[in-house]
Each structure stands twice: as C-alpha cells, then as structure tokens.
Amino acid sequence: MSHQELLEERLVDWNLKRQQGQDISAEDLCEDHPELVAELSELISNLKQMDWLESDDNSDDYFLPLPDVSRLDKYAATQLQDLNISTEEFSQRLIDSGLIDVQQVRQLREQHNSEDGQSFAIALVNDLKLTRFQANVLIEGHDHPLILDRYLILDELGAGGMGVVYKALHRKMDRIVALKILPKAAVDTPDKVKRFQREVEAVAKLEHPNIVTAHDAHTSKGIHYLVMSYVDGSDLAAIVRKQGVLSAKRAVNCVAQAARGLAHAHDMGIIHRDIKPGNLLLDKQDVVHVLDLGLARIDDLGIESDKEVSDDLTHPGMVMGTIAYLAPEQALDTHSADARSDIYSLGCTLFYLLTGEAPYPRETVMKTLLAHREEAIPDLSSKRVEVPKELNAIFQKMVSKSPEDRFQNMGEVMTALETLEVPDDLGVHQMPQAVPTFQDTDKFQETSIEIITTPAQTRRKPPAKSNLPVIAGGILAFVILLAGLIIKLQTPAGTLILEMEQPELAGAVVMIDGKEKVTIKTGDGDEMIEIKPDSEKHVLVVTHPDFEKFTKKFEFKTADDQTIKVWLEPKGIEEPKGFDLAAAGEKIKADVPDIAVMNKKPQEGDVNAGNKLEPIEDALIAAGEGNFGLLFDGVDDYVDLGENFRFNPNEPLTLEAWVRFDGVTKFKHQGVITSQPFQMLLNDNKNQWQVYVRDFKFGGGAQASLKSEKMKLIRDYELSVPLVFHDQSGIMQYLGMDYLWKSSPWGVLDGVMDEVRISNVARYDHDFTPSTKFEVDQHTLALYHFDEGKGDVLKDSSGKGHDGKIHGAKWYQNGK
C-alpha cells in the first residue's frame, strides 16, 4: 500500500470512529506508521475545517419556506396540452393574444427554432415568457382572453361561487390582482348588469384589513369582471386539510379576525351569506381575509332571474360546501339572512377549524339542512378536549338554532372571542403558518414584465402596508404620489382615455366643447369617453371646486384610443397650518387622524424666508460653507440607487433630506426628492406652500398648506391595512426623479440636494430641530452626505452598499 493509500485508509478509520463518537488521535491511528502522524494530523485538522458542511442548520422554520408541495405537484402534473399545433399557428395565436408582439415572437422563434408549436410553447414557459396557463390557453385555441384591458391574466386561481378567479397583473402598475370573471349568463341583460354594478359599488366601499376588497367592476370585450385584491395565502379549508386542525388559540384568532372584517361589512349593510372556511384566506402574515363579500347576493341576481345561471351555481360540490355552514333560517329563505346568519356560519367555521369537519356532516343536502335545524348542537369540548369550556359556550351561542339566541352582532362575537383566554397549546397541534402558495406566475411576474408588458418601465413595487412617517427639514414638502386603479369601459368606437391619478378628483366634471360628458367617479384611474372621429378641434375641460380648471385642446381624427393625462392644480387653502383632508380619501380621513404638520423650532442661523419663494441655501448651509451638493437640472438629472434598494413596507420609513428647490419659481409644481413610493412634491400656490401626501394603497391623500417653509410633515399610518399587494417589498430607486412622472416638470428635481438619510424607524413624533448632518445608526437604510465633490458615484455612508450612480446632476459647491 502506498504512502498515499495508507494515509487515506487512516483517515477513513478516523472518520468512522468519529461518527461513532470517538475522537481518536493521529498518533493512535499511526502506531505502526509513526512517520505518518504529522501528515495525518494536518489532514484531520483540514477535514475538521469542513465540518460546517454537515453542521446542523439552526435556521428558524420561517426562513425560506418551501413552496407548498401539493400545489407544486399539481403544477408539475399540469403539463402543457398535447395537441398538434404548428409553430406558425401557435405564433399567430400568440400574436393575436396581444401577449407578445410580432417582432418579439419572430426573435423568440429564431432563438428557439422549435419544431412544433408545442415545443415552442414549452420553451417560452421555461423562459418565463408565458405562464403555463397562458400557453395552454393558446395551444387549446379557445377564445379565453389573456388580456383584459390593462390586466394580463397569468393564471387561474380557482372557480368559486360566481365565476372563475384569475391571478392577473396590472401591466402599468405592475401590481398583482385577482380578477373574477362572471359567467356570461349572469350579466346577459342590461338590467342584470346594472344590478350587478350596484352590488359591486356597495361592496367596493368596504375597506378593511380582514376583507378582500372588490375594487371595481369592469367590462371588456363583453366580459364582466371584478378586480379584487390578491391575497398571497391559502384558505382555511385547505390549511386544515393539509396541516390538520388548528390549535384553539389559533382558531380563535382566525375567527376573531374574520368577525372583525364581517362586523365592518355588516355596519355597511352588507351580509356575506356564504361564510365558510374556504372563504377565509390566511396570508403569510397570518392575517385573515374574508373573500367574496357581497357576491352571494350577486349570485342571487342570477338565480332569481336565470335558470341557466342557477344550474351553474348549484352543482353538487358547491351546494354541499355551502350547506354545511348554512344557518337554518337562511336555508328556508335566502332573503331572511341577516348578520346573525353570518354569525351562525362563522360558528360552524370555528367548529371546522378545531375538528376538521363541519358540525353536521351528513350524506345528503336534505339531511344536512335538517340537522342544522333539528339536531342537537355538537359539543366542541368533547370533540377536542383542550377546547376550553368558555370557547365551547361561545360556539354554542354562535350556532344557536334561533337567531334570537345567538350573539346579536359581530361586535358581540369579537368581544367574546377577544376576551377569552385560550392557553397556548402544548405543541400537540402545530400552529399553521399560511401555506405559501406557489405558482409559476411568481417568477414570471418578476422577469418578464419588460419583455411582454411595459418594455420601457422599470419595476416599481407599491408598498404592501404603509406605515410611513415622512419628514423633511428645510423648505421641503412631500407628495407620496402613486397611481391608483384603472377604470376602463371599452367601447367599439374611438375612446378618449382620461388618465388620472388624483383620487381627490372624485366628483369632478368633464366637459368637451362645453358639453358635460361625465362625472369623475374615483379620479384614481382612467375615465373613458366615447368620441366620433372628425377633423374638428376640441376642448376638454375638467372642473372641480377645490381645483384649478384643467383645459386641454385635442383632435380626434381616427377611431383609435387617445389618452390625455389629466392633472388638476389644487386651489390654495386659507387655513395656514391645518391639514385639509377634504380632498383625501374618506377612509384616510376616518382612520388616520395623526397627520400633523409641526413647525420646526426656530434656531440660530435659520433663514427667515417668510413666504418668499427665493431659493434659500438651507441645503448647503446644512453642511457648511464650501460644502458640496448635487445640482439637478430639472430636465433629466437623477441619481440611480439601483433597483435592489428596497425597504420593508411593514416597517416605518423615514426620509430626511436637505433640498433646495429652484424650480418652484418656474413651475407651479416642483420638488421631487425620490421616486415612488415617495414622490415628494412642493407646490407654490398663491404664495403658500402646499404639501401633498398621497398614496396608492388608500387611494387618497392629504395636503397641507403652510405659510412657513420651515416645516416637516409626518404622516403616520398606524393602521392595519389589507395586504393588497402580492409583493411585499418597496423599491426606492431614484433620487431627484420620479420615474412615472419623469416627463413632467414635477417629476424631476430642479434644485440642489444635500444630506439624505433613509431609515426604517419613525424618527420624529414631535417638534424637532433638524440635524444638519445625519449620523448612521442601526436604523439607517442609506445615508448620503453628498461630500464627494467629483465623480459620478454618490456614496452611501450607511455601510449598506447602496451607492448611487449620478446621471447628469452636477457637483455644486456652496458659495462658489
């Protein structure tokens, strides 16, 4: 045996002993070959250095959750349809679908050189150019739309009581939503459509963390659909099926959350009428979202008036699923359902979460209905010994046969559940976390947007939850300017699309050539006006009592769609210090009282600029004479922080900056500090400073009017808000420019910027004295001193590596 082999064998001996728990030395191993000791020792020592390969992983279970395997399997099983289709035919369908344009299809065909349509489809799916769902629709060749208005349909999420639900991407906003497409029969007469829209209008008013909001009803290509928040999670029925029953504490928590959402709906006069575990979604943050609110009623519209729809809606599975949780009085007469019927169904749901079955599992619909009406209520505590008596009592009361014996409103249920003390389970029943859902659309969304939908746009992510104190020192004012929902009613004729992103414009009147055309409903999206092409010149006027008149001349020569971006200048507000929330969404008014403007405490060296709008040197005074800042030209200068600069919208966020706005003297709107979600806008109007804070999520905003330039603005959402967005991270990519508005004067900074700090903590909650130089601390996400004075790199001093790349902006030295 060679020297080498001897060493190898000794090393194997050493390791085998070690695996048995014996630490044997090189000396012992080399009794017969002492000359090997030194070499073997070193090898052992080197091998030990690789012990990390086998070391146990101490990560918590929540880090990097695996996708739900059962869904994965389902996906794997859903192979593409095996139909004979030529590459040519598939390509044509692809082009016709509008998903990929002719040129890109040609490029992709060259790239893949697939022998048939199916191989081409597989290649595109693998490349994440198409989702599997889209590919199958195209292969099968049915006329299922893949684009509805601005929504790109990515995947089918499931079929519910009223139509099929799809996961879709809002192409412009880069936002994932759920679309529910209604069966044609349910909306096949103008009367039904009207009733449907009325219902949706009622439902759309609901805004609550525990409710999946149906935002809008749209019609496109003759298809009626609802736009709902997309919740990345799993319903409680699926969770119980996969992970077993919930702990008592967990079940109570889920039911209490659902009760909270339902209480809100009941307050608004909307009864759910189809509460069941499958209609309660649990997201990854363990928030319960009640699904399909108000839709049960829409079902009725169909049932009452249309036999065909009725058949659709009463296939056996659905009825059984619903009947198992249906209150006795509701079974007798669907119209007799009231809030207490929902309480009953929620009680049955509680029973299911704790036991894995509905309270009266019977073989037939009739037997189940009768059991709900006649049979003794099952005892929860005997089904699950660890269920406290008090919880059983609550359950018993919730599912009393007579509505009069139940809790009389959801508030009572909430109180009962929330005051109940449920001990933590002793690990018998695992608390389930939301089952991470997994779809091949997730990646698709991430990579293919540039290719398929919005080639020129950079990805922007709206915040999932706003908790954003925003502050500025110096002459700053902010706007959180984000886009909202899109409403589009397509007509066969030419359409003038008014693009609006000012939710406070609700109620504004649109006139064309002096004739009133439409009243703006939300102001937060698009408004469509049908127009016959002609060779005339037209004048569009939009008026709103709180805003300056907006006027735009246009021509409409062909039947093609034409878009006009509408932006109304707010009128000045007399009250100097108060916030005017009138223009803000009502929900903000109701829920966010903590918007305050606080004047900075005077300090020596303050520039007493009064109301004069001359540029002041605050930005540069900040760091002293001769200090550097960056001068932005107000045209196309900006600093790119990289799209990896993200923040967690579940944490507070503070942005502090010293900025001098030169552009206010040239334009009425000026003052971008960063890109979305924090476009900050300063507006000089009638010699007063106005501040706008708006945001996406709430579809509303706030504005302040101030006499002094020295102020800060804090907007603090101490709200638990629905996690509307699929993606939970925000991106802050640009300083000095807002990408969305970069072509507008208010989209680019004209002025000087110095000292910017972004932090993931609320730094201010009372009057303060601005710091002239910010320090790095544990909460600092990025810190820019603007001290370089040369080069094209803006250094991040936070140590987080978010150096910015300067595009165009020039170094500027104070006093030079």
Add this chain to the structure above:
Amino acid sequence: MGEPPISTMQLQALLDQGNDQAYEELLGLASVRLQKLARKMLRDFPKLRRWEQTDDIFQSAALRLHRSLSEVKPESVRQFFGLAATQIRRTLIDLARHHYGPLGQGANHDSSPQREHQAKADSPETLAAWAEFHEQVDELPEDQREVFQLLWYSGTTQKEAAELLNTSERTVLRRYHKAKLSLRNFLSNNEEKRHGHESPGIT
C-alpha cells in the same frame, strides 16, 4: 444529513415497478435538501434574512428545481440524485448570484461574534465565494464529484451512497474526504491569496 423517510433501495424498487410515489418522494427530498442548503448558505447574511423578497426568490428557485426535475423521468435513483444534485447546485449558484450583484443585499457577509470564533477556512465568506464554491464542485474528479453530490447536495447517507454506487462505504468515505480536502484548499487558497499560504491535501 437527514435520513430520508424511505430508503433509496426501496425507492429504487418502487421506481422499477413504475410507481409514481417513488418519483414524488424523490422530488420532495430534493426540495427539502435545496431548502436546507440554501438556509446554510444564506443564514450568515442577515440582511437577506430581513429581506422578504428572499423568500420569494427561493420559492421561485424551488419551482425551477422542481420543474427541471419533473421534465426528466429518471430510470434509477442514482440517476435522479445525480440530476438533482446538479440542479440544486445550479439553483444555489443562481440564488447566490441573485443576491451578490453590485447592489445585492447580501454582498457582504455578517461577521457576527458567533462566526468569528470558528475555525479558519470556514464556510464561504461572501455570496460570491459561495457561488465559486458550488462551481468548484463541478471541477472535482468524476468519482469524487459523484460522492460529494450524493452526500452533500442530495443528502444521502454514506450507506445509501455506497449502495447506489455499488461500492463500499469506505470507498465512499475515501472519495468524500478527497473532495472535501480539495474544496477546503480551494476555499482557503481563495481566502489567502492575500496572505500567501498553501495547504496540503491528498491528490
């Protein structure tokens, strides 16, 4: 290395019978292994851990793994593990690269006290180094690479690896040692390019 719930030999028997359960089982094992290794790789980068996006990226990676493995129906468990290891390795490289780009959240590794007391030639210091480490595995001689992939990427036991390769456990261990020493040298050479220090190994 975790003990798979069904032995590899049982899985092979099921595969031979054309039983789909074996296949599902293998896919499941590969996913769990990917998770374990990804956690091992990313755990020292707290910035990533805070970054919720990491979970999403991982989920996408797990899907890609699943998809790529789903597309080939392996005839043998050995073949499957070979494929799985390669895919897991590539997936980890992608994950590392995704995060260590110029502005990547995890470009720099956290030097917590917990780590500092550990021996030199520890796990790779940066995500870039992690990616190189995974790439280096591909440079190992065939026999060492197969053993390393089975034991580390696929997570089989020594005994199972020996059965799959139709050899002895001692041979498996011998090859594994060579692979580990070679990788250890690669890591420490990389780390010590600055310091100039060469380590011995079995060649």
